[in-house]
Amino acid sequence: MQPTLSQKPIESRLFTVGIIGATSNALAAFNRIFSVTHHRTRSYRAVAVPVSDEPNQSIDIYVLCVNHPDVIAQWRGHVTRKSLQQPLIRLAKANTQASPQEYIVSVPLNPSKFLKTLDDYTIKELSFFPEFEIGLDDSRVSGHTLAGIRLLKNGANKLKLNGLNKALVIDDSLPVRKQIEIEFSLLDVNADLAATAEEGIEQLKTQNYDVIFLDVVMPGMDGYTACKRIRLLPHYKNVPIVLLTSKSSSFDRLKGALAGCDTYLVKPINHNDFEDVLKQHFKPKGN
Template sequence: MQIGSIGFPEDQRVKLEKIFRLSKQTRYELVDIDFDQLPDLLLVFGFDLSAHSALQNLPQQYHSRIILVGRGKPDDKSYAHLGYPLVSSRVLRALDKMTNENEEMSCDPAVTEEQENRFSKYEQQAIEAPVTSSDRKAFQVLVVDDNEVMQQALNAELQQLPLPVNVRFAGSGEEAMEQVAEHQFDFIFLDVVMPGMDGFETCTEMRKRPDLKKIPIIMLTSKTSPMDEVKGIMSGCSTYLTKPIVHEEFQKVINRVSNWVEEFQKA
C-alpha cells in the first residue's frame, strides 16, 4: 500500500520509512506525492490544510484518505488523525485499523484503482438525467440487509424508478454470497452492520469473484466516518448511501449507479 506525505520534516519522513519497515505484513511504502496518481493514503503534517495549497485541488471523495498528524486533535473531526510525536506501534495500529487489516480484509490494489478510475467521473457529477425505461433493460438488484423494514424501504424506492427493476433480498453476508453464486446482478446494496459477516467482509469476498469485480456495490450505513469510508474503499465498495433512506439522495445515487452499469456494459 502506498502512503504519501506532505509537510513532514526530513527526519520525520525517515522515521516513517523505518516504522513502515516494522510492519509484519511489509505492505506500507512511503512514496513521493504525485497528484496525477494519488497514493492509497496521504499523511499531512499539521492540522492546517490551508497551509498546503495543492490539497485544495484534491477530489472531495479523496478527503477520506487524508490522515492529519499533529499534537492534540484537529478541529475538523471529519479527518482521521495520528498523534505526534510518532510512535511506531501507534502508527502501524492506526494504519492497520484504517485499512481494516485487523479484520483480515484484504483487497486487490489493481481492482481498487480500476474501480476508482471508472467511478470518479460520476462522483463529481450532479444528479444525472432521469433514467427512462425506453433506453434500458430491467435491472437485476440484490439488497443485503438483516432488517426487513429496510429491505422494503429500498424496494419501494427502487419500484418508483421509471424502469423495470427485479429485486432479490438477502438477510446476511453468507446468504448474499449464495445469491451472487446463483444469480447475476447489475448492482448490489449492502448493509455495513450485519450478524456474522459484516458488510465490509462481504464486499471483500464479493470482489474476489471475477464476475463481481466491476459490479457497483452501494454500502448502506446509518452514518459515515473517514474510517468507515476507508474501510469501504479497501473492501471494494463503490459509494455510500446513508440510512434512513432520503428520496432525493437515493435518486442521486441510483442515477450514478445506472451510469456505471451502462459504462461497464460498453466495456
C-alpha cells in the first residue's frame, strides 16, 4: 500500500505578483489592493520587477503594468530568451487584443475585478483550488466553488490521465459521493456511485472500473471487508482501490494494506490532493 496521505485543508497560500514597470507609487497601490486578501485562503503581495529582468521562478504571477510599446517590446525580448512558465497578465485598454499567452485586465483598474482575475488565474494556471474539500462537516458547495469548478472544467490545461475512463465511488454520504463525482467530471471520467459496499460490489460484477474509491465506515459491510471481497473478483485483483476515512493511524494503514487497498486518503480531501492520488496510479497524458 502506498503511503498514507493525511489530508488537511490548505490553510492559505501567499502568491507573489511581479509588477513589471511599476513606479514606487503604483507598487504601493497594488499592495493596498492586495491587503484585503490577507485573511483569505489565497493572498497576494506585489514586488517590483524591472523591465530588464528576466523571468524568475520565485514570482508566481507577472503583471505588465506599462503600455509604452518600446517597454513592452523590451520585456517581450527577455521573455523570448527565457520563457515564462505561465501566461502574462497585462493592464491595457478594454479593447486591447490579448495574445494566447496573455490575460488582459482593463484600465483604469477596478480592484475587485483585478482580484477576481488573479483568483481565476491561480485556479486555471497554477492549479490552486482548495475551496472544494471532500468530506467537510459542511458539505455544501458554494457559488465561489462552483465558479472555480467551471474554470477547471473549461481550462485548456486541465489534467487528463491515461487509462482512467470509469470510476466507482462507494460511500454512504451523498454529499461525498456527489463531490467526488464532480472531481471526476473535471477529468472527463465517468463515475458510478454506490451508497453501500454491498451495492458497490454488485456493480463491480457487471461493470469494468479503472479505480475504486471506497469509504471505510459504512452501515453494513465496512470498507476493509469490502476491499477484501473486491480483491477476490477476477477483474479487480490489481485495480487501484483508494480507502476514504476521517481518521488515520498506523493500525488503520496496516489494516488497509492487509485488506488489499493501494492508497489511504483522510478526509477532508482537497482538489489538488485528489488529483495527486490519481497521478500515483495513472500517467498524465502528454508525459
